[in-house]
Amino acid sequence: MQLLEPYRVLDLTDAKGFLCGKLLGDLGADVVKIEPPGGEPSRRFPPYYLGEPHPERSLYWWAYNSNKRGITLNLESERGRALFHRILAKADVLVESFDPGHLSRLRLGYPELRRRYPGLIVVSITPFGQTGPYAGFKTSDLISMATGGIVYVSGDPDRPPVRVSQPQAYLHGGAEAAVGTMMAILERESSGEGQHVDVSIQESLVSTAVSSVVTWDITGGVQSRQGAIRSRGEGRVTYRLVWPCKDGYVVFTRLYGPGMNAATADLVSWLEAEGVDVGDLGVVDWDTFDIDRLSQERADALFEPLGGFFARRTKAELFDGAVARRIPLYPVNTMEDLLVDRQLQARGLFQQIEHPELGESILYPVEHLKVHPEPIEIRRRAPLIGEHNLELYQGELSLSLDELRDLEAEGVI
Amino acid sequence: MGKLVLEGVKIADFAWVGVGPLTSQYLADYGATVVKVEWPGRPDTLRNTSPFKDNMADLDRGGLFNDFNSSKHGITLNMALPRGREIARELVQWADIVTDSFTPGVMERFGLDYATVKEFRPDIVYFSTCMMGQTGPSSHLPGFGNLLSALAGWVHLTGWPDREPVGPAGAWTDYMSHKVLATALLAALSHRRRTGEGAYIDQSQFEVGAFFAAPMLMDTATSGTRYDRMGNQATSASPHGVYPCRGDDRWCAIAVLTEDEWRSLCRAMGDPELVSDPRFASAADRKRNEPAVDAIVSAWTSRHTAEQVMTTLQAAGVRAGVVESGRDLHEDPQLAHRKHFVEVEHSTIGRYHCRNFGFRLSRTPSEPRWAAPSLGEHNLYVYHEILGYSDDEIVKLMDEGVIS
Structure with missing residues (x-):
């Protein structure tokens, strides 16, 4: 039942x-x-x-x-x-x-x-x-x-x-x-x-605006819009969330602090494995790295090699690599991308539903x-x-x- | 307040971060006993997420954590230890509902996945919510709601056509997922009461994100239509946008959807001549001359406050609304009328405001009952009263680091 x-x-x-x-x-x-x-x-x-x-x-x-x-x-x-x-x-x-x-x-x-x-x-x-x-x-x-x-x-x-x-x-x-x-x-x-x-x-x-609501309530600050580059808190260092890639955009962020160190280390290893010059990223000790101690200038310089790496690869290449390495790096998908996404397909989200009045069947997202x-x-x-x-x-x-x-x-x- | 709707409903709440805690919050505020499990080695991530009370980072000062976890009992229970996992099992034995929002596999390692729990609690109602769902090739990919919003199509659809996408602020897919999940969870609870049968809900927040895009996906699949970000424009309505108002970074949204509304707008702006201006004669004309329309509307809105623009236009029958900041929401007279914000007293940070939900029940309303717990705040109550441990046993568990 x-x-x-x-x-x-x-x-x-x-x-x-x-x-x-x-x-x-x-x-x-x-x-x-x-x-x-x-x-x-x-x-x-x-x-x-x-x-x-x-x-x-x-x-x-x-x-x-x-x-x-x-x-x-x-x-x-x-x-x-x-x-x-x-x-x-x-x-x-x-x-x-x-x-x-x-x-x-x-x-x-x-x-x-x-x-x-x-x-x-x-x-x-x-x-x-x-x-x-x-x-x-x-x-x-x-x-x-x-x-x-x-x-x-x-x-x-x-x-x-x-x-x-x-x-x-x-x-x-x-x-x-x-x-x-x-x-x-x-x-x-x-x-x-x-x-x-x-x-x-x-x-x-x-x-949907809870962060904005809470910020006013407990800090007296008014949160404003930040676009594709965001900070970890009022007046703090900003990091790119949305990055251009070869055929669109991907998202990867350091907004989450120490919890993202291991994933960043894995991403850096991936760059190195593909022969990318990672600059100072290669010598960071990710076990003790404290993102909140970077200046804006230093943060921008440190993470710059990521931008070059993303720019030379497609959304699909980057996402495939991210899934294989369990790195939270996601493509900025369009509706076309969703229709062919492997995860959605594997779980059977989309089904053809009969419309007898048209003599057609139409693709629906069914089992949400x-x-x-x-x-x-x-x-x-x-x-x-x-x-x-x-x-x-x-x-x-x-x-x-x-x-x-x-x-x-x-x-x- | 009389008897609450969910009084007597018991929840072993292992969920953390966004969707899981937001879902159990509906039940907590409506009277269920929710025991939220954390331990110092693994506090809820949002305890470490800004904004913090007075901008001071601390496990008890995380604003999102304190917003999402009202009316819950917080305990520390070290699930990394075998004894901790035993006690977690006792908690599950006590509960009607188990919640899980870890990456797939974590609850299994704790011996608390649905298949295991079902063996000793066949009537349990259990949900797992995560980015991608429990199965499928990407299911183990970690992530956060604002990244998932990109995967689910919402980042691409938010921003200006001539600029990179920016996405809606925050974890957009979280705030659709918790509403859908709570509906199903309560339905499962209702079903269990009537039949004695349990249920398992496996939520992929990615799929909910796609479900909220259903008409676009169906259109793309059948007609090949491409959907892109378009600022605040509408396909066929004009004026339609966010207009500058008096003050610093103040805006009012205006949406004119009919010719009547256009005429009303012209009159409200004190410019009835505009009605007969051939450049703006129909919606299609206004779309063609949209920069001119927007310039005229902006010139008028700039002279007034956002609140004046909203009330003047609404009185004239034109759809308008202040683009509300966090402060505006707290000062919004309509939300105040509905008593949306409820003051609670937190054990370490003092007073703050929790949100009520978007619905009010006429006969059995509820609201946030108490503040989010500080880490381990309800240890004594839960171990004593719910799990039945003696003082000596509790001390021993503390010595062993099981409760910490």
Whole structure:
């Protein structure tokens, strides 16, 4: 039995909350995505399969809505809400990402739901939380990343701070919501009662900026962005993290102090074995070497031969050598590189998932976590608009085909 | 505070550094009894990692360590000694959950790998989290989260197109991995309560990093699309970026995603004429003339504080947010409203602030309960109350260097 098999989750989220239901679904919960008739607007979230903007082609939608079933239901209509209540009666968890107050206006706010379904867990994912001075503020990936603290400390010192170039903020909010959901589920297992889980995407991101947060708290210093060359602490000697190599970049760092001495010694031996003049690196006693006693000038001169060595080799050559020698020297990979990475292949991360509606199978990263004894797999690809209407409305709620046609004509489903 | 969600849940916590301790912290703050095992020959690496309290390096002053290990009990137990490993086994016998974040093979040498533990505790819930996972050709490669972020594609995607990549600051993949791992761990705990069955979770942080890139990987695999770093630009929205504000190194992020928002921005900047400027008539036009758009927006933002820009634009319905420094986060009114930072009292460094999580439970909320332990702070409590050793036995173990 999969870990969460007994649980049913209703998923009303847009892109801000997909990952919550996705993780619960991966762990075995029966997740039912409920969309307005015509489909949820986040089906327009790029990128698209073969670049074709289409509500059934969003790769973002596919990636984070697999292992969910999908039905359509118009919550704005009275009949829609009546039907929704019948579905709610059988649900354990409701996850939503509407603006604060939206569900209350539909008489589906948490207090109303609690009265009717005391065991129901309601998870609300919003940019800043349900209440507070920013509760009504709008967000986007960039805004969430900025207000969560990671942007300020990322980037080159002589340019504005930068975000990660592709959307990430909502995934953090969704994953944090999944943790909160599990807390509420565990609590319900002993009390039988549900509760409201109020998730803030901003607050879910503060963990990503923890060093910046902690620095202010315990030193009164403001951490700033350092780019590819970083220091081991405020005002201390800086070392290169990102190094150019023959076909891109690699990362190797002395930011970690004495713990990196043995690895540095191994790297130096590798250089020597390949006939590289390692200069003073060759005479360092790595057992007693204290990185923190170097001046900036000395540090730069000492480690200079590494730069030359990296520059003449490819990412793959350097990584192969690093793996063989157990040196923490990693390539700066692109998406293409990840698709052919030997480690990911060996563990079987990528699998072809059938999309019968296209007559194609698509490569997905599937088993992002190895769970024993029941592994994570994609039991079903993301639902098409209303794909499981019949299964749910007819199969479970015993509506007749006539009733379904009537609901469809009224725009309820 | 009433009964905590995870009261009675027991964790033998061998995990160190980032993802493992961040994961067990969710459980510790929510009421589980977490016994964190270290010994002087092998303290948690983060005890030696800056920033340090008042910039003074010391095992009890490591800021990241103290942030990640709230509400836990800390003991010293020398696992290099056979007697130490025996006691570790007793701790596992006591526990519901075992955590491991060493390089693969270390727990095996201690006789505490999942296969061994399962023999005497078939119902144990056990996680191993590391860079690459327990299997595969690179599994034994040591590393740290900010290096793994390069391997998983995130360094390449962060920075300016005309410059070398810089990556997000810090151990980017750590902060996705712990959220995913905690979800699965709690699910396994729920499953165990219902069925009596244990579970094993083998996490490769590399794979979580790839999972968070899933749409890009799928696009690259199917269409050959290439993803590169693009500063703060968006593919089809403009203005979209981080704009300078009054003060030193102050910035506000602005993202205009619709034509309505563009018109609102123009009005909020006091420049309604811009709406009819043909250079900026559509998103595509603004993308084409992006340097001009950015110059106009920057000229306006420069005259105001980042907080003013954010509140003015949000009031006008435009997405905007202060690019928050560590100080800003501590002074952020929204985070203050949610009581994000919780003051705790540390046994040697005094008061500091721990973070709460991104969720609040309405009926059974929790928060960091006490400060991270100094090295061996809870030895007496754990050896006495949990493992049942007498004072004499504890003294003997100390003499033998098992507890130190």
